[in-house]
Amino acid sequence: MTSAPKPALSGVREAVRRTPAYPFTPIDAPIKLDQNESAQDLPPELRQIALERLGQADWNRYPDLHADSLRHKIAAFEDWNPEGVVVTPGSNVLIKLLTELAGVGQTVLSVQPNFSVYGLEASLLGAKSVQVPLNGDFSLPVAGLIHELKEGGPGLLFVTQPHAPTGHLDNEADVRAVLDAAGDDWVAVLDEAYYQFTPHDGRALIRERGNRVSLRTFSKAWGLAGLRLGYALTSPELAANLQKLVSAFNVNVLTQTVAEVALEHPAYMRERAAETVRERERVLSALANHPIYQALPSQANFFLLRTPDADAAFQHLLSRGILVRRQDKLPMLDGCLRVSIGTPQQNDALIAALEGSTEY
């Protein structure tokens, strides 16, 4: 049988054709420590409240156009002007929209290694991407970034605090120096997906200038990755422009309803973030003197494990039912696996699996 001729697809923009798809291969494993999710779901009593409210919602009607009620609840929780809050299905969507807002035809500046979606969206949308290598200790390359900010632009700057995938948290003076250098020519984004696991909170820095944005998500500390909800905190002026790029009715009734229930009961999120931090420190100290693996310090809900052979270490953990994420192909991360913090029992299994592996 002859196969159908390959379509030429010359109508598909070259930038889209040459950009590789988001690199993720789902693998099933009993202990899933590969996506920096929360190991625990919404508490059962809150699930019950959410289900009852969903039972009363109108599923045949479009949701609120810009999710106003949810935006007001986020604003109250964050002590922010509701006019400066924009919500989308995950902060990944905001990364795309910010790239449309300030990157297309301009420059997207970030560091290397970094969260892959910044580069992916820049590539898909045909923006020029500039990535400055992190310092050897994973701290922000302040001088290099300031140079690019002053010489290049205008465009879009991404600073991730704590940084992903290293978990490094910079001191505030360094973050401030970089954001200040962005001046008015750049839209400066602080991606704070993991801020609840640190003493850091970038809101004061964002408030100082109208062209700054904080990105936050319900996917990590809130334990609601399946809901797909992220938000931007920014000035009303920038939010009004960003909102134009958000497609109408983009956060559905189910997500709006469940997120509102979570926001009415934020104590669970704070308690779990504190527990994750305790567990992170317990795991890191249990692995501190490992003869072959080096667990790197982190301020997030994950850490990097440097191994002599990432493939062998990945397969060893998988054979013990533990799935982690390989990062060893990224610049500066030779031999590294990224490991999310799980429940205490899952972390015990991780420690036992690594302790049982002292040679190849």
Ligand SMILES: Cc1ncc(COP(=O)(O)O)c(C=O)c1O
């Ligand atoms: C640094 C960073 N930013 C943003 C996101 C996107 O989160 P979401 O789209 O689930 O809100 C992630 C997810 O892993 C992340 O690590």
